[in-house]
Amino acid sequence: MIAEELDIVIEKNGAMAFDNAIIAYEPIWAVGTGKCATPEQAQEVHSFIRSRLAEDTPVIGEKVRIIYGGSVTPANAQDLFAQSDIDGGLIGRASLDGEAFLGIVEAAKGAS
DSSP states (O other), X not given: OHHHHXXXXXXXXXXXXXXXXXXXXXXXXXXXXXXXXXXXXXXXXXXXXXXXXXXXXXXXXXXXXXXXXXXXXXXXXXXXXXXXXXXXXXXOGGGGSHHXXXXXHHHHHHHO
16 A cells, blocks of 8 residues: 555656655554554654655655654654654644643653
């Protein structure tokens, strides 16, 4: 599914279409559930996305920001953000709780 979505854009516009883009990945099974992929699972998909873009245009594979959006919390943020191909998070529900959001921001600072 992810390959198909990327390929549609690449075939019509090339990977340069992602030059100023930020790609957010959230597993379909995580949407609205409060469940989070393991850091290893998320890293595997982020790496795939980056590699697929690099096949077409290496500089885009290196440059594109890919963030994770599946139920990021203070408890899992640092482990997620420590992964080499995860460039940050798309914070949903946790952004409504100031303390939780602060914990995620602090985790992001610690992982960079």
